[in-house]
Amino acid sequence: xxxxxxHEMQNFGxxxxxxxxxxxxxxxxxxxxxxxxxxxxxxxxxxxxxLAENPGVxxxxxxxxxxxxxxxxxNERDRRVPDAVFPLLPSRPEKRVxxxxxxxxxxxxxxxxxxxxxxxxxxxxxxxxxxxAALFWTFTAVLGLVWLVTMAGLLLALTRRRDGRGESxxxxxAVKRPMLIAFAAMLASSAIVLSGLAVLSFxxxxxxxxxxxxxxxxxxxxGHQWWWQVRYEGENGFETANEIRIPVGSPxxxxxxxxxxxxxxxxxxxxxxxxxxxxxxxxxxxxxSKPGVYRGQCAEFCGQQHAHMAIFVVALEPHEFExxxxxxxxxxxxxxxxxKQRVFTSALLESSQ
Amino acid sequence: xxPVIEERHETRDSDxxxxxxxxxxxxxxxxTGGLIGVLSTVDHKVIxxxxxxxxxxxxxxGGVLAIIMRLQLARPDSHLVGAELYNQLxxxxxxxxxxxxxxxxxxxxxxxxxxxxxGTRNIAFPRLNAFSYYVYLFGGLMLWGGFALSIRPDVxxxxxxxxxxxxxxxxxxxxxxxxxxTFTEVAALAVSVEIIVTxxxxxxxxxxxxxxxxxxxxxxxHSFIIIFAMPAVMLASSMLIMDxxxxxxxxxxxxxxxxLLWQHxxxxxxxxxxxxxxxxxxxxxxxxxATFSRRPVFGYLPMVLSLIAIGFLSFGLWVHHxxxxxxxEVGAAFFTASSMAIAIPNGVQIFCWIATLWDGKPVxxxxxxxxxxxxxxxxxxxLSGVMLASVPIDTQTHDTYFVVAHFHYVLIGGTVxxxxxxxxxxxxxxxxxxxxxxxxxxxxxLAFIGFNTxxxxxxxxxxxxxxxxxxxxxxxxxxxxxxxxxSAGALFFFASFLLMLYNMVISARSGPPSGDxxxxxxxxxxxxxxxxxxxxxxxxxxxTSGSPLWSQxxxxxxxxxxxxxxxxxxxxxxxxxxPDIREESPAPSIWPFLAAxxxxxxxxxxxxxxxxxxxxxxxxxxxxxAWFWPKTTEENA
Ligand code: HEM
Ligand SMILES: [Cu+2]
Ligand SMILES: [Cu+2]
Numbered sequence: 001x002x003x004x005x006x007h008e009m010q011n012f013g014x015x016x017x018x019x020x021x022x023x024x025x026x027x028x029x030x031x032x033x034x035x036x037x038x039x040x041x042x043x044x045x046x047x048x049x050x051l052a053e054n055p056g057v058x059x060x061x062x063x064x065x066x067x068x069x070x071x072x073x074x075n076e077r078d079r080r081v082p083d084a085v086f087p088l089l090p091s092r093p094e095k096r097v098x099x100x101x102x103x104x105x106x107x108x109x110x111x112x113x114x115x116x117x118x119x120x121x122x123x124x125x126x127x128x129x130x131x132x133a134a135l136f137w138t139f140t141a142v143l144g145l146v147w148l149v150t151m152a153g154l155l156l157a158l159t160r161r162r163d164g165r166g167e168s169x170x171x172x173x174a175v176k177r178p179m180l181i182a183f184a185a186m187l188a189s190s191a192i193v194l195s196g197l198a199v200l201s202f203x204x205x206x207x208x209x210x211x212x213x214x215x216x217x218x219x220x221x222x223g224h225q226w227w228w229q230v231r232y233e234g235e236n237g238f239e240t241a242n243e244i245r246i247p248v249g250s251p252x253x254x255x256x257x258x259x260x261x262x263x264x265x266x267x268x269x270x271x272x273x274x275x276x277x278x279x280x281x282x283x284x285x286x287x288x289s290k291p292g293v294y295r296g297q298c299a300e301f302c303g304q305q306h307a308h309m310a311i312f313v314v315a316l317e318p319h320e321f322e323x324x325x326x327x328x329x330x331x332x333x334x335x336x337x338x339x340k341q342r343v344f345t346s347a348l349l350e351s352s353q
Numbered sequence: 354x355x356p357v358i359e360e361r362h363e364t365r366d367s368d369x370x371x372x373x374x375x376x377x378x379x380x381x382x383x384x385t386g387g388l389i390g391v392l393s394t395v396d397h398k399v400i401x402x403x404x405x406x407x408x409x410x411x412x413x414x415g416g417v418l419a420i421i422m423r424l425q426l427a428r429p430d431s432h433l434v435g436a437e438l439y440n441q442l443x444x445x446x447x448x449x450x451x452x453x454x455x456x457x458x459x460x461x462x463x464x465x466x467x468x469x470x471x472g473t474r475n476i477a478f479p480r481l482n483a484f485s486y487y488v489y490l491f492g493g494l495m496l497w498g499g500f501a502l503s504i505r506p507d508v509x510x511x512x513x514x515x516x517x518x519x520x521x522x523x524x525x526x527x528x529x530x531x532x533x534x535t536f537t538e539v540a541a542l543a544v545s546v547e548i549i550v551t552x553x554x555x556x557x558x559x560x561x562x563x564x565x566x567x568x569x570x571x572x573x574x575h576s577f578i579i580i581f582a583m584p585a586v587m588l589a590s591s592m593l594i595m596d597x598x599x600x601x602x603x604x605x606x607x608x609x610x611x612x613l614l615w616q617h618x619x620x621x622x623x624x625x626x627x628x629x630x631x632x633x634x635x636x637x638x639x640x641x642x643a644t645f646s647r648r649p650v651f652g653y654l655p656m657v658l659s660l661i662a663i664g665f666l667s668f669g670l671w672v673h674h675x676x677x678x679x680x681x682e683v684g685a686a687f688f689t690a691s692s693m694a695i696a697i698p699n700g701v702q703i704f705c706w707i708a709t710l711w712d713g714k715p716v717x718x719x720x721x722x723x724x725x726x727x728x729x730x731x732x733x734x735x736l737s738g739v740m741l742a743s744v745p746i747d748t749q750t751h752d753t754y755f756v757v758a759h760f761h762y763v764l765i766g767g768t769v770x771x772x773x774x775x776x777x778x779x780x781x782x783x784x785x786x787x788x789x790x791x792x793x794x795x796x797x798x799l800a801f802i803g804f805n806t807x808x809x810x811x812x813x814x815x816x817x818x819x820x821x822x823x824x825x826x827x828x829x830x831x832x833x834x835x836x837x838x839x840s841a842g843a844l845f846f847f848a849s850f851l852l853m854l855y856n857m858v859i860s861a862r863s864g865p866p867s868g869d870x871x872x873x874x875x876x877x878x879x880x881x882x883x884x885x886x887x888x889x890x891x892x893x894x895x896x897t898s899g900s901p902l903w904s905q906x907x908x909x910x911x912x913x914x915x916x917x918x919x920x921x922x923x924x925x926x927x928x929x930x931x932p933d934i935r936e937e938s939p940a941p942s943i944w945p946f947l948a949a950x951x952x953x954x955x956x957x958x959x960x961x962x963x964x965x966x967x968x969x970x971x972x973x974x975x976x977x978x979a980w981f982w983p984k985t986t987e988e989n990a
Pocket of ligand 3: 623624627670671673674
């Protein structure tokens with residue numbers, strides 16, 4: 001079986017976090033293309049220059065720990081994956097000079113700044129993700145306090161002064177009043193805290209169970225081992241793979257189905273995840289509040305290359321989105337590349353049997 | 354016709370002095386040597402230790418797999434192990450930990466300790482007990498033997514369909530996985546029945562319901578949970594094998610089956626499973642907190658009621674594992690509420706233990722120190738569980754490293770830390786020697802720091818978007834630092850177990866003799882010699898208090914009138930523990946081993962052909978007939 005020939009790869013400096021996103025994105029878009037009328041290079045430059053003009057769109061500039069690849073060794077690829085699947089997998093910078101200390105340092109700073117990276121639930125860019133993050137922080141604060149109180153109680157229990165009591169055991173110690181009071185207080189307060197949290201949680205549920213009415217755009221996402229087929233519905237519909245472009249500020253309806261096993265669609269900065277299950281149609285709404293590129297990744301184990309099933313959502317200003325959409329729809333070419341892909345994917349399955 | 358039954362003169366325990374009684378009883382109850390003798394034994398202590406040692410070996414094996422995973426994840430884009438092997442590793446790690454370590458290790462302690470704690474001479478149905486051990490052993494050997502022969506399941510410890518269907522996972526891996534479940538479940542169900550009957554019918558006279566040690570109550574609830582939970586997964590795994598072997602279509606959506614049916618069946622077992630693994634941990638904590646606080650656990654009644662509440666509630670939560678499958682809103686809300694509700698009985702337990710420490714005079718020996726580690730870690734894990742119970746939060750954290758962190762906090766904090774405490778605590782009971790305290794403290798430091806370094810960062814990784822079950826991740830994601838930290842912590846944590854192993858080995862050989870009751874504990878297992886004689890008790894104690902060894906002193910009344918040269922024990926009434934009858938306890942027998950062997954062959958064969966069941970069943974049936982062949986003379990005597 002052939003392996004993919006050396007893969008084109010550009011070098012980036014170490015300083016610019018946006019580039020790491022651009023890098024990942026380019027890798028991903030290199031996997032699948034539905035624009036035979038355009039060269040991939042052009043397409044890439046498009047988004048890259050756009051990213052360059054919009055610093056800090058997808059995530060703040062202080063958030064990333066990327067050390068750019070400076071060497072690329074194609075031989076180290078996973079040899080089990082045949083050639084045809086390679087476009088699906090982000091190519092990886094191999095054998096790069098690895099600097100754990102720098103990594104750790106960056107981790108430390110990102111912890112302090114509460115920042116998260118390219119695919120983070122704590123870096124929300126939509127109303128829904130905002131709500132979820134706020135709910136998360138509320139729970140963390142309340143439950144963190146509960147934990148602290150419990151530990152304080154334990155510490156107190158251990159260090160309390162005991163007026164010269166001996167070590168002999170007592171089979172029937174007197175039940176002391178303070179203990180009963182504390183017991184009652186503990187029961188009451190845990191019931192109150194939990195009910196409070198449950199009510200907050202029910203409130204938060206509204207953002208994920210919102211009605212599907214009024215979506216400006218409907219997109220079908222079909223999960224495959226191990227890539228995402230994206231179909232823009234309606235007349236002049238077209239398909240892309242591993243990438244979804246949406247207009248900023250309007251709700252987009254995503255219909256989730258799968259062609260094979262269960263997958264889970266998850267773009268942390270935009271929305272919580274939802275599974276793609278055979279025989280079931282799930283619907284998810286996303287709405288980006290800011291332009292940017294948001295990465296997501298399949299979140300339900302779906303077989304050998306589950307780790308490489310990434311997807312990008314590119315949120316564009318409405319006019320840019322319309323221009324892109326018109327571009328895509330115009331030639332309405334059949335997706336030769338996709339078909340080829342499917343053939344190879346099933347070939348992979350057979351070869352693994 | 355009235356046959357004249359000749360009254361043989363039988364020696365009763367009241368006829369003999371202490372020395373002679375002990376010698377005669379230990380001959381009656383002892384295990385004979387030789388291979389046949391070893392395989393025939395029905396002594397609950399011997400079998401309990403075999404269970405414990407086997408489970409401990411599986412813990413180490415699962416730990417080694419975990420270390421390999423952590424080495425792979427320590428740096429981004431790593432190629433130490435490929436995708437295929439990584440997927441096998443986490444599947445084997447999870448499966449081994451849950452089914453071959455987590456469940457059996459709880460059984461091990463129950464089998465060894467419950468009969469001692471309730472003051473009887475052997476577990477109920479001791480031959481079934483022997484059978485269960487061999488079935489468990491063969492199941493574990495099958496899974497790991499298959500692993501060695503490259504028949505490796507690689508679809509995770511919950512084997513979701515359709516990924517686990519033949520279409521997507523050819524080969525025999527998932528079949529071995531599913532059949533291993535059948536083995537462990539048969540074993541666990543058998544042990545549960547034994548424990549329930551032992552607790553309900555073999556308690557020492559006078560041990561009324563409200564004098565049962567909390568440890569024993571916990572194991573009772575634990576056994577009931579097993580009996581209600583396990584059938585669901587046996588059903589599910591059998592359906593999976595049938596889908597794969599004889600093309601039934603239970604889980605195939607195209608043919609009218611439903612992949613979500615698998616998830617419901619699996620998690621209807623899978624959530625209680627968490628409590629099946631965790632409750633023995635609480636049993637250890639109850640025993641240790643009482644002993645080292647020098648008083649019984651505060652709030653006996655609330656503790657018992659909480660246990661029972663946990664038992665019931667644990668069956669009402671399973672859907673929280675399916676929050677992102679697209680549930681209806683009301684359904685989601687219901688399971689959020691029920692999942693949060695279980696925090697209350699858990700909170701009551703935590704409160705009662707801390708109150709006991711507060712009221713008592715804590716003695717900071719190794720067992721108690723590990724229990725303190727349990728509080729620190731388990732409470733954190735329980736609270737992150739409350740977060741996961743919230744559907745909106747779960748949509749962001751489900752199937753990420755946040756969940757991996759959560760369940761290791763619960764499983765390791767809730768089970769493994771108390772387990773280590775239990776090893777330090779009951780080691781003198783089993784060997785008559787104390788373990789080294791100093792090494793124990795070092796082990797604690799290593800385990801505690803290692804554990805938190807390994808698993809706390811995983812919460813953050815999950816929030817930063819790292820899904821679980823990925824064999825690698827791109828450097829650009831920025832997850833490298835935290836993963837490196839986690840891997841370093843994992844190494845320390847693993848090393849702490851090697852230290853414990855070392856401590857056990859040197860202490861068993863040359864630790865200081867412990868005496869019968871080194872901790873001055875209050876429950877009956879300490880009322881006999883350490884290590885106990887085969888008969889457990891020379892004379893069955895009569896219980897007049899919940900803390901017999903603290904309140905009854907040396908003049909404990911005893912029950913007399915049991916035969917000395919036959920295996921006889923006292924059967925008592927369920928609530929009041931009034932002596933009811935004297936009952937013969939089965940003698941050693943090789944049939945359980947042979948039956949287990951035949952069962953194993955049939956089960957393994959059925960992975961390859963359904964005919965194995967057809968041909969295997971009669972063989973097993975014949976062996977069972979031999980096993981139960983009535984011994985008329987003894988019955989009449
Ligand atoms: C040395 C200690 C341990 C380490 C370093 C460790 C590490 C890990 C890691 C890294 C994973 C995630 C794999 C992945 O999602 O890619 C994992 C999964 C898991 N671990 Fe552990 N673990 C340890 C001990 C335990 C123990 C004691 C238990 C249970 C009592 C346990 C139960 C599980 C389970 C059930 C899974 C899920 C497997 C799956 O996704 O199918 N682990 N462990
Ligand atoms: Cu996946
Ligand atoms: Cu659960």
